[in-house]
Amino acid sequence: MTDLATLRGKYIAAISASKDEAALEDVRLAALGKKGEISLKMRELGQMAPEDRQSFGAALNVLKDEIDAALRAAKAGLADAALNERLKTEWLDVTLPGRPRRMGTIHPVSQVMDELTAIFADIGFAVAEGPQVESDWFNFDALNIPPEHPARQEHDTFFMNRAPGDARPPHVLRTHTSPVQIRAMAAQGAPIRVIAPGRVYRMDMDQTHTPMFHQVEGLCIDRDISMANLKWTLEEFCRAFFEVPSVELRFRASHFPFTEPSAEVDIRYSNVGGQLKIGEGDKWMEILGSGMVHPKVLTAAGVDPNEWQGFAFGMGIDRLAMLKYGIPDLRAFFESDLRWLRHYGFAALDMPDLAGGLSG
Structure with a gap:
């Protein structure tokens, strides 16, 4: 021991x-x-x-x-x-503020999509969606666009490639969101109130056009629908979107294959010192196309034109963003320039709200 x-x-x-x-x-x-x-x-x-x-x-x-x-x-x-x-x-002052972290921003197109969705939802319109690669029938035939129409030529529309001997009907990158209206009516029938926002594709490129852009189309089908209902709907949308107490719209007769009668819609504005003001002034600016849905379009979608009627309209989301937020060149929307996105982008919590203001 x-x-x-x-x-x-x-x-x-x-x-x-x-x-x-x-x-x-x-x-x-x-x-x-x-x-x-x-x-x-x-x-x-x-x-x-x-x-x-x-x-x-x-x-x-x-x-x-x-x-x-x-x-x-x-x-x-x-x-x-x-x-x-x-x-x-080694010590740390826990009372110091945290290191700033750069946050991403919401693209103006996404912001405007949310804004117009909120506005039309308040009027009673649901949102409908459809494929971006569309059949020739949905994109043209069902909308009463004849075979000889310029939009059906390759200089205006992106056609999907077909191998030699492939006899399937042609498919295209949709040139508008109108096919979504056909699909919505075919699936739901009438009455119906929908908007169809989304990407569309056309062969065009300049300061106010790009090969890919965004569009929203609206459709309202019911009994006893008239141009007066169309005018009220567009006035309410423009007043809420541009956040002004009143707007003045001017309807000019036009032609679209899928509406009859058809009208281009202008809005009154002024431009003083480079500042655009909607709802006042002595100038007019075209902002959208509209009209009463053609009976052939209703028939193609499975809706009886003898019982139902309604209106449709379409406008460019990118151009709406340019007008409201003072963006001069449409091409900059899609160039992914971080400086541009930080300048024109929106904070993630700037959710569009009718009561609090749509601008965030």
């Missing part, structure tokens, strides 16, 4: 004298490693008499546990001391 007391004193003193974890590890190996002194003592138990083995073995286990506990405590103490030293030199 005297030997055990000597070992205890030796290793407790060595543990206390250790200045780092490496020194502690050397002490552990010397005492408890495979060839450590205490480990070797454990091997001697088999050579002892049974009565001596029981008492010596118990004392040896106590010593082993004590040395192990002392090693763990010393290691924890060294870790705490190292942490305290780090805290003396």
Whole structure:
């Protein structure tokens, strides 16, 4: 037992004298490693008499546990001391404001889509969607667009490629969202009130045209619908969208294959010192096309034109954004210039709201 007391004193003193974890590890190996002194003592138990083995073995286990506990405590103490030293030199003022992180912005087109959706929802219009790759029938035939119409030529419309011998009907990148109206009427029937916002494609490129742009079309089919209902709907939309107390619209007779009668719609505005003001002034600007849905279009969608009638309209979402937010060039919408997006973009929480103002 005297030997055990000597070992205890030796290793407790060595543990206390250790200045780092490496020194502690050397002490552990010397005492408890495979060839450590205490480990070797454990091997001697088999050579002892049974009565001596029981008492010596118990004392040896106590010593082993004590040395192990002392090693763990010393290691924890060294870790705490190292942490305290780090805290003396490394510190953080938690009262300082956080580092600014650049946030993304909502694209003006997405913002305007949300705005007009909120406005038309308030009037009672649902949102309808359809495919961007559309069949020739939905994009043209069902809309009463004749085969000789310029829009059905390759210089105006993107046609999908067909391999030689492929006799399937042609498909196109939709040139307007009017096919969505056909699909909505075919699926839902009448009465119906929907808007169809989305991407459309035409072969055009200048300051106010791009090959891909955004359009919203509206459709209202019911009994006893007239141009008066169309005029009220468009006036309410323009007044809410441009956030002005009143607007004045001018309807000019026009021609669209899918409406009869058809009308181009102008809005009164002024431009003083480069500032555009909607609803006042002596100038007129065309903003959309509209009319009463042609009976052939209703028939193509499975709606009886002898029982139902209604109006439709279409306008460019990108141009609406240009008018409202003073954006001069349509091409910049799709150039992914971060400087432009940061200037004209909207904060993620600027949700359009009729009560709080649509501009965010």
